[in-house]
Amino acid sequence: MIRFYAPDINTTGLLPEGESGHAVRVLRHRPGDEVEAVDGSGTLYRCRLLDNNHRGAAVEIVERIPLPKVWKPYITVAVAPTKHADRMEWLVEKLVEIGIDRFVPLRCERSERKELKHDRIEKIAVSAMKQSLKAILPRIDDTMPLKQFLGECAVSSNQKFVGYCDADTPRRLLAKAYTTGSDVTLLIGPEGDFSPAEIKACLDARFTPVTMGDNRLRTETAALVAADTIHIANQIFS
Amino acid sequence: MIRFYAPDINTTGLLPEGESGHAVRVLRHRPGDEVEAVDGSGTLYRCRLLDNNHRGAAVEIVERIPLPKVWKPYITVAVAPTKHADRMEWLVEKLVEIGIDRFVPLRCERSERKELKHDRIEKIAVSAMKQSLKAILPRIDDTMPLKQFLGECAVSSNQKFVGYCDADTPRRLLAKAYTTGSDVTLLIGPEGDFSPAEIKACLDARFTPVTMGDNRLRTETAALVAADTIHIANQIFS
Numbered sequence: 116m117i118r119f120y121a122p123d124i125n126t127t128g129l130l131p132e133g134e135s136g137h138a139v140r141v142l143r144h145r146p147g148d149e150v151e152a153v154d155g156s157g158t159l160y161r162c163r164l165l166d167n168n169h170r171g172a173a174v175e176i177v178e179r180i181p182l183p184k185v186w187k188p189y190i191t192v193a194v195a196p197t198k199h200a201d202r203m204e205w206l207v208e209k210l211v212e213i214g215i216d217r218f219v220p221l222r223c224e225r226s227e228r229k230e231l232k233h234d235r236i237e238k239i240a241v242s243a244m245k246q247s248l249k250a251i252l253p254r255i256d257d258t259m260p261l262k263q264f265l266g267e268c269a270v271s272s273n274q275k276f277v278g279y280c281d282a283d284t285p286r287r288l289l290a291k292a293y294t295t296g297s298d299v300t301l302l303i304g305p306e307g308d309f310s311p312a313e314i315k316a317c318l319d320a321r322f323t324p325v326t327m328g329d330n331r332l333r334t335e336t337a338a339l340v341a342a343d344t345i346h347i348a349n350q351i352f353s
Numbered sequence: 354m355i356r357f358y359a360p361d362i363n364t365t366g367l368l369p370e371g372e373s374g375h376a377v378r379v380l381r382h383r384p385g386d387e388v389e390a391v392d393g394s395g396t397l398y399r400c401r402l403l404d405n406n407h408r409g410a411a412v413e414i415v416e417r418i419p420l421p422k423v424w425k426p427y428i429t430v431a432v433a434p435t436k437h438a439d440r441m442e443w444l445v446e447k448l449v450e451i452g453i454d455r456f457v458p459l460r461c462e463r464s465e466r467k468e469l470k471h472d473r474i475e476k477i478a479v480s481a482m483k484q485s486l487k488a489i490l491p492r493i494d495d496t497m498p499l500k501q502f503l504g505e506c507a508v509s510s511n512q513k514f515v516g517y518c519d520a521d522t523p524r525r526l527l528a529k530a531y532t533t534g535s536d537v538t539l540l541i542g543p544e545g546d547f548s549p550a551e552i553k554a555c556l557d558a559r560f561t562p563v564t565m566g567d568n569r570l571r572t573e574t575a576a577l578v579a580a581d582t583i584h585i586a587n588q589i590f591s
Contacts, residue, residue, distance in 0.1 A: 185567035205443060212574050213566075248569045290588040328451075328584060329423035331486045336450050343578055346566060347585040350528040 117142065120241045120252075121152040124160055128173055135172040138164070150174065155244065155252030157183050182250035186214050189298040190345055191273065193219035193264055194338045195305030198227035204239050206335040211243035211253060215342050220258040225307035230258050261313055265320040268300055277322035278337050279304035281314060289325040289344050295352040301341040306334050355380065358479045358490075359390040362398055366411055373410040376402070388412065393482065393490030395421050420488035424452050427536040428583055429511065431457035431502055432576045433543030436465035442477050444573040449481035449491060453580050458496040463545035468496050499551055503558040506538055515560040516575050517542035519552060527563040527582050533590040539579040544572050 119134040130138060130152065138144045144164055152160045152174070159182050162174035192215050196203050207218060218240070220231040237255050244252050268275055274297045276289055293299060302322060309317065318324070327340045357372040368376060368390060376382045382402055390398045390412070397420050400412035430453050434441050445456060456478070458469040475493050482490050506513055512535045514527055531537060540560060547555065556562070565578045 209574055209577075212568060212570050213578060214568055246569075246571070288588055290585050328588060330450060330452055331484075332450050333484070336447055339447075339577075340451060340581055343581050344585050347528050347582050348589060350526055350566060351586060351589060 116149075116151050118159070118245045119150060119152040120155060120245065121160070122155050122252075124152050124154055124162075124174065124176070125158070125179075127171075128176070129171040130174060132170050136169045138172055139167045139169040144172075149177070153182070153245065153250040155241070155250070157181060157251045159250050184214060184216075184249070184251050186346060187349065188296060188345065189217070189273070190215040190342060191217040191219065191300040192303070192338055192342050193221050193300065194303040194334060195221045195223045195226045195261075196228040196231045196258070197306055197334050200228065200231070200235075202333070202335045203228075203231055204236065206338055207236050207239050207255075208243045209339050210342055211240050211249070212247045213339070213343055213346060214249070215253050217254040217256070219256045219264060221264055221302075222258055222260045223305045224310040224313060226305045227307065233257055262316065264302075265316055268322070269320050271300065273298045273300045275300045275302070275320070275322040276325045276341070277302040277304070277314075277317045278325055278327065278341060279314060280308045280331070281311075284314065284318075284324045286324040286326045289327050289341060290348055292323055292325055293345060293348050295349045299345055301338070301345070303334060303338045303341065354387075354389050356397070356483045357388060357390040358393060358483065359398070360393050360490075362390050362392055362400075362412065362414070363396070363417075365409075366414070367409040368412060370408050374407045376410055377405045377407040382410075387415070391420070391483070391488040393479070393488070395419060395489045397488045422452060422454075422487070422489050424584060425587065426534060426583065427455070427511070428453040428580060429455040429457065429538040430541070430576055430580050431459050431538065432541040432572060433459045433461045433464045433499075434466040434469045434496070435544055435572050438466065438469070438473075440571070440573045441466075441469055442474065444576055445474050445477050445493075446481045447577050448580055449478050449487070450485045451577070451581055451584060452487070453491050455492040455494070457494040457502060459502055459540075460496055460498045461543045462548040462551060464543045465545065471495055499547075500554065502540075503554055506560070507558050509538065511536045511538045513538045513540070513558070513560040514563045514579070515540040515542070515552075515555045516563055516565065516579060517552060518546045518569070519549075522552065522556075522562045524562040524564045527565050527579055528586055530561055530563055531583060531586050533587045537583055539576070539583070541572055541576045541579065
């Protein structure tokens with residue numbers, strides 16, 4: 116069964132406009148039909164359609180089924196967008212599939228792309244959430260300057276790791292440096308790498324420099340592999 | 354410096370046609386210029402161009418630098434191609450980046466796509482090999498029927514794991530089932546899942562059913578995460 120995304124369903128009792136149109140006009144649902152919706156906050160709703168308003172279909176909630184996230188730590192992935200937006204869209208899809216909690220696009224000195232379209236990224240995240248049968252949508256930030264993000268991180272108790280190419284700093288293997296069970300912030304540099312000043316700022320904000328192995332990975336691959344490393348390390352030691 | 358792919362350079366002393374054209378016509382290299390080439394078998398060649406023949410530029414090999422693979426086990430990934438070829442192309446790029454030894458596209462009962470274009474896939478693999486600074490190209494098989502692949506696997510001493518959606522069989526977590534250091538075959542079912550007969554055939558060929566966690570992953574995501582799990586497990590226990 117197709118699941119709709121209805122973040123406010125519990126208070127409004129409505130499917131949002133886009134989803135209502137899809138339900139009523141495309142799928143031809145009629146009053147009395149059963150539909151399922153997720154709120155992006157961890158609950159699946161079994162509902163019955165009350166009308167066929169394509170701008171906001173009213174539903175009766177039949178059952179609320181909690182679908183909490185299946186991983187324990189809070190995982191934040193912050194990454195400088197790549198030149199080609201499709202590589203970022205792909206990354207967001209895959210991150211949502213494997214499961215993360217927050218995605219932060221960063222503006223760095225050598226960023227090839229200064230901005231990610233938030234609406235487009237969120238749409239991809241919603242689609243990946245539905246497809247992977249989750250009910251939780253990661254928080255997706257607007258693109259923010261690296262400095263602002265580091266300022267925020269300075270007061271966080273997460274384990275913090277930064278991946279970049281400059282080989283002058285000694286780096287640990289993420290799989291070994293991460294303490295399983297810990298909330299974690301993973302920061303991945305842009306295609307042109309961080310500037311020396313940015314690397315210093317990351318170290319000052321107590322990020323540990325890491326590699327994901329002896330491979331040179333593209334930005335989006337590094338971000339996905341880093342997040343996956345957290346999951347696998349937690350699986351191995353659970 | 355751009356690296357060329359020249360599988361036969363050691364015997365022919367030539368760059369192949371496509372690479373010669375790129376070197377001579379696009380990059381405007383001239384006799385005497387230094388170029389680098391990899392042979393896909395683990396060696397990087399520092400060369401000097403002897404002529405500017407765009408159909409097969411002759412080179413003098415200045416230095417042979419062994420670039421062995423950075424992971425230990427032999428990793429085979431066999432997967433039924435997805436309906437959309439771009440998802441497979443993406444998968445091959447990422448698998449080559451993180452490092453595998455062999456890629457086998459499979460034809461299954463419920464395969465949405467019966468054939469992958471071998472040339473196109475190899476081209477993507479070559480490009481990912483160059484981009485990730487490797488000198489080893491994974492073996493890429495022609496699409497073969499699942500039955501043929503299982504027949505071949507029956508005599509292999511690899512650890513063998515199969516991932517699929519049908520939840521009737523008890524499954525282990527791949528991260529825990531894999532013995533680090535072992536050569537491994539990872540088999541991932543098609544978007545429409547294996548048929549019951551195919552699952553039985555996999556079990557008969559001594560494949561262990563696994564999951565990559567409590568997430569429903571797309572075919573291409575499952576294949577990448579499975580390969581990555583092998584790397585990370587080996588990193589953690591190295």
